Amino acid sequence: MGTRTKGRTAPANGRAAPGRGRRPDGEGGGARQAILDRAVDLASSEGLEGLTIGRLAAELGMSKSGLFGHFGSKEDLQLATIEEASRRFVGEVVEPALREPDGAPRLRALTDRYLDYVERQVFPGGCFFAAASTEFDDRPGAVQERLRGAIGAWLAELERQAGLAGVADPKLLAFELYALVLGANSNYRLFGDAGAFDRARRAIDGLLP
Amino acid sequence: MGTRTKGRTAPANGRAAPGRGRRPDGEGGGARQAILDRAVDLASSEGLEGLTIGRLAAELGMSKSGLFGHFGSKEDLQLATIEEASRRFVGEVVEPALREPDGAPRLRALTDRYLDYVERQVFPGGCFFAAASTEFDDRPGAVQERLRGAIGAWLAELERQAGLAGVADPKLLAFELYALVLGANSNYRLFGDAGAFDRARRAIDGLLP
Numbered sequence: 001m002g003t004r005t006k007g008r009t010a011p012a013n014g015r016a017a018p019g020r021g022r023r024p025d026g027e028g029g030g031a032r033q034a035i036l037d038r039a040v041d042l043a044s045s046e047g048l049e050g051l052t053i054g055r056l057a058a059e060l061g062m063s064k065s066g067l068f069g070h071f072g073s074k075e076d077l078q079l080a081t082i083e084e085a086s087r088r089f090v091g092e093v094v095e096p097a098l099r100e101p102d103g104a105p106r107l108r109a110l111t112d113r114y115l116d117y118v119e120r121q122v123f124p125g126g127c128f129f130a131a132a133s134t135e136f137d138d139r140p141g142a143v144q145e146r147l148r149g150a151i152g153a154w155l156a157e158l159e160r161q162a163g164l165a166g167v168a169d170p171k172l173l174a175f176e177l178y179a180l181v182l183g184a185n186s187n188y189r190l191f192g193d194a195g196a197f198d199r200a201r202r203a204i205d206g207l208l209p
Numbered sequence: 210m211g212t213r214t215k216g217r218t219a220p221a222n223g224r225a226a227p228g229r230g231r232r233p234d235g236e237g238g239g240a241r242q243a244i245l246d247r248a249v250d251l252a253s254s255e256g257l258e259g260l261t262i263g264r265l266a267a268e269l270g271m272s273k274s275g276l277f278g279h280f281g282s283k284e285d286l287q288l289a290t291i292e293e294a295s296r297r298f299v300g301e302v303v304e305p306a307l308r309e310p311d312g313a314p315r316l317r318a319l320t321d322r323y324l325d326y327v328e329r330q331v332f333p334g335g336c337f338f339a340a341a342s343t344e345f346d347d348r349p350g351a352v353q354e355r356l357r358g359a360i361g362a363w364l365a366e367l368e369r370q371a372g373l374a375g376v377a378d379p380k381l382l383a384f385e386l387y388a389l390v391l392g393a394n395s396n397y398r399l400f401g402d403a404g405a406f407d408r409a410r411r412a413i414d415g416l417l418p
Contacts, residue, residue, distance in 0.1 A: 045347045046347065047256075047258075047344065125346075125347050126346065126347075130343065130395075131343050133398075133399050134339065134340050134343040134344075134395070134398075135256065135343070135344070137334075137335065137395075137399045138254040138255065138334050138335075138398075144399075147399070148399060148400065151399060152400070171404075171408065172408050172412065175392060175393075175396065175408040175409070175412070176389070176392075176412050178392055178396070179388045179389045179392020179393070179395075179396075179412075180385070180388045180389075180392075182388065182391060182392050183384060183385075183387055183389075183391050183392065184384075186339075186342065186343070186346075186388075186391060187364075187384065187387070187388075189342075189346035190342050190346045190353075190356070190357060190360060191357065191361070195380075196384060199381050199384040199385075200388070202381060203381065203384070203385050203388075
């Protein structure tokens with residue numbers, strides 16, 4: 001499994017710290033991006049509901065009114081934070097896996113990259129989506145809808161690739177892969193047990209055709 | 210999968226609503242139990258950190274000072290809530306499974322009961338432990354320790370039974386079972402997809418010797 005490090009500042013693999021250095025152009029874009037980087041990190045550790053404009057302003061040394069200029073409401077901030085987390089997920093997990101052919105190699109790459117991204121702490125609090133979906137599964141509204149969309153897209157891509165891999169029940173395999181990587185995230189976050197990544201990889205190897 | 214209902218009030222299977230009717234004797238025991246029943250239900254939906262003495266007092270129509278008489282601090286309340294959730298889990302999942310022989314039949318019963326307990330909403334907000342562990346995996350302290358103890362005991366029993374079932378790698382099988390039931394809880398909670406229980410059962414059947 002190579003030399004992986006914890007913490008986002010200086011990954012041993014030489015990749016740039018994720019979520020940085022891709023700031024959109026335009027007036028205020030850099031500031032907005034810096035705010036969202038911090039918002040995603042905070043939310044992955046402390047929850048998306050705890051992410052208030054006041055809390056974030058204090059963290060960034062900004063005024064609340066300055067932050068309100070970027071995000072009109074707490075919900076707008078939460079939605080923008082989910083968008084930023086999705087961008088980080090796609091950049092770290094999905095895009096690198098696109099180099100592999102459709103089917104079993106793509107599924108192995110997607111799940112392997114997911115496990116790697118949890119272990120490298122692309123989000124300091126573990127998988128942002130695992131945390132946020134647990135938090136919002138009882139709270140109907142725009143935030144829950146956005147999370148459903150993001151996680152639903154992940155499940156749908158696993159299922160599509162499972163179909164391309166020719167398995168008998170693509171929906172079953174997609175569920176198994178989803179569960180195994182989620183289980184590794186949970187096991188690692190709660191117990192600090194990095195062996196969970198290896199177990200998840202071996203379990204996935206046993207399932208892929 | 211039979212006729213399962215949502216909601217705890219009147220389970221179609223005729224079981225008494227869990228967590229009720231087993232109140233400890235002794236002065237104030239009934240009141241404390243009623244408080245904890247409500248605390249567990251609230252925490253499973255809204256999080257263990259959101260469970261303040263003020264919030265719970267308002268829910269129960271009690272005074273904050275009355276609640277302080279039962280629980281001296283928010284942390285004491287959180288710890289007592291975890292104990293009550295564990296009691297409910299053991300009564301609903303572990304004890305019924307003890308009727309099955311050690312090894313594969315016990316593993317099937319433990320995981321089947323777990324899936325059943327999520328579907329019957331023994332906790333209205335899905336698995337209490339899945340929610341609380343996600344919430345506290347970044348918050349070191351007594352609450353996190355207690356959650357580690359409870360979830361660690363579940364994993365250890367799965368591993369012990371996997372050993373008795375004679376599989377080559379009991380730790381791997383325990384992880385896979387843990388992940389599959391957690392995945393079903395997550396999938397059901399976020400998407401309301403009851404098919405996740407069936408998929409988890411089929412995946413487990415494929416793993417057990």
